[in-house]
Amino acid sequence: MLWISLAIASFVVVALAVWDQRFRKMAEPALSVLVAVGLISAFVVWWTDDNARPNEPLSPVTADRPVAAIAENQVRLDNLTFEKSTPASSYVVTGMIHNDSAAFLDYFTLDVTLDDCPDGTCRTIGRDDALIIARIPPGQSAALRTSLVFPAPRTGPPETPRWTTAIVKIQSSPAGP
Numbered sequence: 001m002l003w004i005s006l007a008i009a010s011f012v013v014v015a016l017a018v019w020d021q022r023f024r025k026m027a028e029p030a031l032s033v034l035v036a037v038g039l040i041s042a043f044v045v046w047w048t049d050d051n052a053r054p055n056e057p058l059s060p061v062t063a064d065r066p067v068a069a070i071a072e073n074q075v076r077l078d079n080l081t082f083e084k085s086t087p088a089s090s091y092v093v094t095g096m097i098h099n100d101s102a103a104f105l106d107y108f109t110l111d112v113t114l115d116d117c118p119d120g121t122c123r124t125i126g127r128d129d130a131l132i133i134a135r136i137p138p139g140q141s142a143a144l145r146t147s148l149v150f151p152a153p154r155t156g157p158p159e160t161p162r163w164t165t166a167i168v169k170i171q172s173s174p175a176g177p
Helices: 002-019 024-052
Strands: 075-084 090-099 104-116 123-136 141-149 161-173
Touching (some): 002 024, 075 141
Antiparallel strands (some): 090 141, 104 123, 104 161
16 A cells, blocks of 8 residues: 555656646655655565564475485495596596485485505595485486595605595485375
8 A cells, every 4th residue: 555655646746747847846855755765665564574474494394294314325336436637636436326215315425535555554635525416216326427626645646546435414305295
């Protein structure tokens, strides 16, 4: 209702400014006041409307939609290969992801540590992680390809690299409707 009143008042001010030469001097301040009232009322409506609604969770968990959890041992990685890429301290990782759970695998974080182990003595070069968007149905597999970047060692590239991988932060969703 307030918007309609402001629109009608603005129309009346403009019409009077067109028809009456003496009113033209007051038209600009009158329209400025109407615009200011409109902006203030819009801000008040926006402020009260936004604060009136309770915050809703993004994906509510209900009895008919249970949480589908996948354990770390239900996601397998096979045939992982680490190939040097550019720049020199980056690597491309390829392999296969297997979802051995009863839920959809949405995504997970792959945590990788690179050690250099010449002569059986290991020193850690660095650690990197990659978010893997998988979206794999239960019991199925998909190809994996991602990039990792490690700090460039001062002693040069690793002579005998050893890779340690871990799957962390698994996100899943129920398999049924």
